[in-house]
Amino acid sequence: MHRFANPARFLRLSALLLPWCAGATVILTILGLWFSLFGSPPDYQQGETVRIMYIHVPAAWMSLFVYTNMAIAAACGLVWKHPLADLFAKAAAPIGAGFTFVCLVTGSLWGAPMWGTWWVWDARLTSVLILFFLYLGYMALVNAFDDPQRGMKAGNVLLLVGIVNVPIIKFSVDWWNTLHQPASVVRMGGPSIDPSMLTPLLVMAGAFTAYFLAVVLLRVRTEIAQRKIQTLRLAVAGGPADGVAGEGGVTDGMRG
Amino acid sequence: MTRKKRRLYMLGLALLGLGSATALALTAFQDNIVFFYSPSQLQTQQVGDRNFRLGGLVEEGSVQKQPDGVTTAFRVTDTAHTVDVRYRGQLPDLFREGQGVVAEGRMTGGVFVAREVLAKHDENYMPPEVSEALKQAGVYKNPAESATKTAKKE
Numbered sequence A: 001m002h003r004f005a006n007p008a009r010f011l012r013l014s015a016l017l018l019p020w021c022a023g024a025t026v027i028l029t030i031l032g033l034w035f036s037l038f039g040s041p042p043d044y045q046q047g048e049t050v051r052i053m054y055i056h057v058p059a060a061w062m063s064l065f066v067y068t069n070m071a072i073a074a075a076c077g078l079v080w081k082h083p084l085a086d087l088f089a090k091a092a093a094p095i096g097a098g099f100t101f102v103c104l105v106t107g108s109l110w111g112a113p114m115w116g117t118w119w120v121w122d123a124r125l126t127s128v129l130i131l132f133f134l135y136l137g138y139m140a141l142v143n144a145f146d147d148p149q150r151g152m153k154a155g156n157v158l159l160l161v162g163i164v165n166v167p168i169i170k171f172s173v174d175w176w177n178t179l180h181q182p183a184s185v186v187r188m189g190g191p192s193i194d195p196s197m198l199t200p201l202l203v204m205a206g207a208f209t210a211y212f213l214a215v216v217l218l219r220v221r222t223e224i225a226q227r228k229i230q231t232l233r234l235a236v237a238g239g240p241a242d243g244v245a246g247e248g249g250v251t252d253g254m255r256g
Numbered sequence B: 001m002t003r004k005k006r007r008l009y010m011l012g013l014a015l016l017g018l019g020s021a022t023a024l025a026l027t028a029f030q031d032n033i034v035f036f037y038s039p040s041q042l043q044t045q046q047v048g049d050r051n052f053r054l055g056g057l058v059e060e061g062s063v064q065k066q067p068d069g070v071t072t073a074f075r076v077t078d079t080a081h082t083v084d085v086r087y088r089g090q091l092p093d094l095f096r097e098g099q100g101v102v103a104e105g106r107m108t109g110g111v112f113v114a115r116e117v118l119a120k121h122d123e124n125y126m127p128p129e130v131s132e133a134l135k136q137a138g139v140y141k142n143p144a145e146s147a148t149k150t151a152k153k154e
Helices: A007-037 A048-080 A083-114 A123-142 A148-162 A165-175 A195-236 A247-255 B003-028 B039-044 B128-137 B143-153
Strands: B052-058 B071-077 B082-088 B100-108 B111-120
Touching: A007 A048, A007 A083, A007 A195, A048 A083, A048 A123, A048 A148, A048 A165, A048 A195, A048 B003, A083 A123, A083 A148, A083 A195, A123 A148, A123 A165, A148 B003, A165 B003, B039 B052, B039 B082, B052 B082, B052 B111, B082 B100
Parallel strands: B082 B111
Antiparallel strands: B052 B071, B052 B100, B071 B082, B100 B111
16 A cells, blocks of 8 residues: 555556546436436335435445545545645545535425425435535645644544544434434445346446546646646745745655 | 654554444433434433434324324334424425324323424335335345344344
8 A cells, every 4th residue: 555655656557547437427327317317216205206316325435435535535644644644634534525515405305295395314325414524624724724734634533533424424313213214335244235226336336436536636746746836846946945844744745 | 763663652542532422422321312212211211301313113093184284194103102293384305104103292281382393204216116016926125124133232
């Protein structure tokens, strides 16, 4: 794992992976949307409204997946001081927040016709709203410091504290009575979704994952390029001595 | 012990502490996080004269439209106990006999007078043909089963 923490190697590897991820996103999204809208049957209870699931559920999965990855990166950043781990968490945050927002909005649009309400304060909905605020709080915190290194450190601590929310979201529907129904796919005894409806769901989940990979690789590359430009500017202006304190660690890693 | 190792152990300890604290807090708040009470819970729990939510299944054959046209009377069951419910207003799409429902209101003279009725659906998704086939084969899983499980768990 430490081998991939080298930014130069990351730049080479990500340049190779990026076109494949972008291509997979386009193909899987087209395929997934076709399956969701035309290639799957209506539900026996909910009718056509069930198609909201093919956006809502992958977005919910991704919101948890992205957050968990960010927390793992935060732990690596705090313990091993890998410059790439910090950059990954920072680059992934807006994407994760976007997925969580989509999950909340589609859930609301689905709840209105099916449950008869846009929003209730049950354990599942509330814990996902907290996840959304954790994403926003992390982004605000990282940018609130003049010294980017200190901002990253504070953000990493917040990410690790917030990780307790992830199992709460997953198991909230089992631990407490909620209006939200229990899990249908990842559960004991196998999925309780008909295969004809599971297919579009999984294809869309693949499309969302490929999208996340493509955008996060692109964003990390951009962050590295920005750091490089900053270092060059400082060098032109007469060495990093008068510049931002703490930048040294990141730029040393860049050259390595 | 290197500094990296020490940081790793400290992080592990901090997460362990945080995890146990959260678990303890959630256990302590167990009763307050409950979104609704089941009819069986109402037998043992004193809710008194306040607003609360009642959850369960709409009993088969219990739904009656009142002559005034806007009031509906039905019974909510978890197969062990039932509660009479009266509701004045519009019902959600998914409201039907045998389906899950969560109603908010209060007990008035042995009848639960609901202010709001929400439909709760279960975790099963299938095309209409499949549910028909399952019913004909006699292996159709009634939503009531999962409700009994919930009631027993409490």
